Amino acid sequence: MKDFKNEDALVLLSGGQDSTTCLYWAKQHFKAVQALCISYGQRHSQEVKVAQHIAEMAAVPFQLLDAGIISQLAPNSLTDLSMRMDEDKPADSYPNTFVPGRNMIFLTLAAATAYAKGIRHLVTGVSEADYSGYPDCRDTFIRSLNTSLNLAMDKQFIVHTPLMWRNKEEVWQLSDELGVFDIVRNETLTCYNGIIADGCGHCPSCKLRKKGLEAYLKKKSTLVEAGKI
Amino acid sequence: MKDFKNEDALVLLSGGQDSTTCLYWAKQHFKAVQALCISYGQRHSQEVKVAQHIAEMAAVPFQLLDAGIISQLAPNSLTDLSMRMDEDKPADSYPNTFVPGRNMIFLTLAAATAYAKGIRHLVTGVSEADYSGYPDCRDTFIRSLNTSLNLAMDKQFIVHTPLMWRNKEEVWQLSDELGVFDIVRNETLTCYNGIIADGCGHCPSCKLRKKGLEAYLKKKSTLVEAGKI
Numbered sequence: 378m379k380d381f382k383n384e385d386a387l388v389l390l391s392g393g394q395d396s397t398t399c400l401y402w403a404k405q406h407f408k409a410v411q412a413l414c415i416s417y418g419q420r421h422s423q424e425v426k427v428a429q430h431i432a433e434m435a436a437v438p439f440q441l442l443d444a445g446i447i448s449q450l451a452p453n454s455l456t457d458l459s460m461r462m463d464e465d466k467p468a469d470s471y472p473n474t475f476v477p478g479r480n481m482i483f484l485t486l487a488a489a490t491a492y493a494k495g496i497r498h499l500v501t502g503v504s505e506a507d508y509s510g511y512p513d514c515r516d517t518f519i520r521s522l523n524t525s526l527n528l529a530m531d532k533q534f535i536v537h538t539p540l541m542w543r544n545k546e547e548v549w550q551l552s553d554e555l556g557v558f559d560i561v562r563n564e565t566l567t568c569y570n571g572i573i574a575d576g577c578g579h580c581p582s583c584k585l586r587k588k589g590l591e592a593y594l595k596k597k598s599t600l601v602e603a604g605k606i
Numbered sequence: 607m608k609d610f611k612n613e614d615a616l617v618l619l620s621g622g623q624d625s626t627t628c629l630y631w632a633k634q635h636f637k638a639v640q641a642l643c644i645s646y647g648q649r650h651s652q653e654v655k656v657a658q659h660i661a662e663m664a665a666v667p668f669q670l671l672d673a674g675i676i677s678q679l680a681p682n683s684l685t686d687l688s689m690r691m692d693e694d695k696p697a698d699s700y701p702n703t704f705v706p707g708r709n710m711i712f713l714t715l716a717a718a719t720a721y722a723k724g725i726r727h728l729v730t731g732v733s734e735a736d737y738s739g740y741p742d743c744r745d746t747f748i749r750s751l752n753t754s755l756n757l758a759m760d761k762q763f764i765v766h767t768p769l770m771w772r773n774k775e776e777v778w779q780l781s782d783e784l785g786v787f788d789i790v791r792n793e794t795l796t797c798y799n800g801i802i803a804d805g806c807g808h809c810p811s812c813k814l815r816k817k818g819l820e821a822y823l824k825k826k827s828t829l830v831e832a833g834k835i
Binding site for chain 2: 442444445446449450476478480481482486488490512513515517518524525528529
């Protein structure tokens with residue numbers, strides 16, 4: 378990607394593997410980076426603390442927005458603790474972790490925040506490579522949203538999605554290339570059960586993370602053995 | 607417009623002239639109508655009470671969403687009471703009543719609410735005829751937003767904007783055609799100073815409303831005199 382070494386970026390940071398990798402990716406490509414964390418009655422308010430800690434380690438300013446309003450919108454298992462979380466995606470609909478319009482609300486709030494700061498670059502860790510069934514993680518949605526944001530605020534925002542076409546193995550590889558593999562492995566929280574680093578190991582999120590990690594470590598050891606890195 | 611007499615609509619209702627006219631417009635075109643009011647630290651929390659009263663008079667269900675988060679985003683004179691409101695639009699920028707992304711956030715929240723209710727028709731009173739300088743009132747923005755909403759939630763929402771090409775005079779005319787001229791004139795709150803019906807008379811919103819009203823009443827009396835209505 379072309380660097381924007383004279384411009385700042387705002388990174389949506391949740392404290393998970395993907396957004397943390399994006400934070401360090403942005404630090405490499407922009408003049409300065411700020412982190413925006415949006416809380417919304419997640420199962421684990423610990424996520425916010427993790428995100429803040431990661432921002433501190435990366436030495437970037439951290440801002441928290443409370444979007445509790447999202448819990449008022451529609452029943453889902455990420456905000457309604459009385460619901461059991463789907464282990465897998467139902468064949469005929471979305472998983473009950475689907476919060477309708479979540480990424481659209483997040484990115485619009487991020488753009489409004491960036492507008493006030495005079496920042497036009499937004500970075501988000503959405504990906505359709507390990508497509509979970511969420512329509513608002515797709516590239517086509519992000520492109521449409523980018524246009525809508527620009528029309529809404531009469532600005533030229535650029536939404537960056539460095540992970541869009543990377544599967545979890547490739548996200549691990551990117552964090553290694555950025556020199557932050559250990560930080561991402563040990564400090565991020567991806568697990569639905571709120572356990573940091575390698576997590577509980579059996580929730581859908583942990584399974585996906587672990588599978589990608591194992592694939593990447595295997596690939597890397599093959600390359601090391603062959604003397605290629 | 608084609609009627610959708612077998613389908614419901616969700617109307618964004620603020621309690622002002624425009625959204626109230628839209629509420630009655632929707633009652634004529636859809637099977638059933640629901641009102642959604644979004645509060646966000648407006649200057650006048652009275653607006654919410656006015657909106658609720660109007661929904662009761664129209665016999666439609668009323669839901670309130672508290673989007674106080676909007677006040678956290680950027681300084682503007684609608685949410686920050688320490689700021690003096692611009693009387694006119696500055697030549698080189700937007701009026702300081704501009705809340706970046708406001709309509710985008712409102713319509714995304716409305717769509718997420720509609721999604722949970724199984725409703726696909728959204729009605730909003732935005733207009734570019736009496737264009738106030740807000741980019742998120744333009745037709746091109748609404749069309750882009752509609753596409754983004756549909757991609758985000760994988761639904762076919764239809765955003766209706768019955769006032770898009772009507773100036774204030776024509777909005778008064780529409781309310782008369784719908785048989786609710788008196789309700790709109792006497793029960794709605796448009797005034798920035800929180801005075802119901804004809805308002806304070808000197809804020810920008812009152813001036814615009816009054817100018818349109820006088821133009822419509824003049825036109826109507828001409829037609830009446832000529833025996834045309």
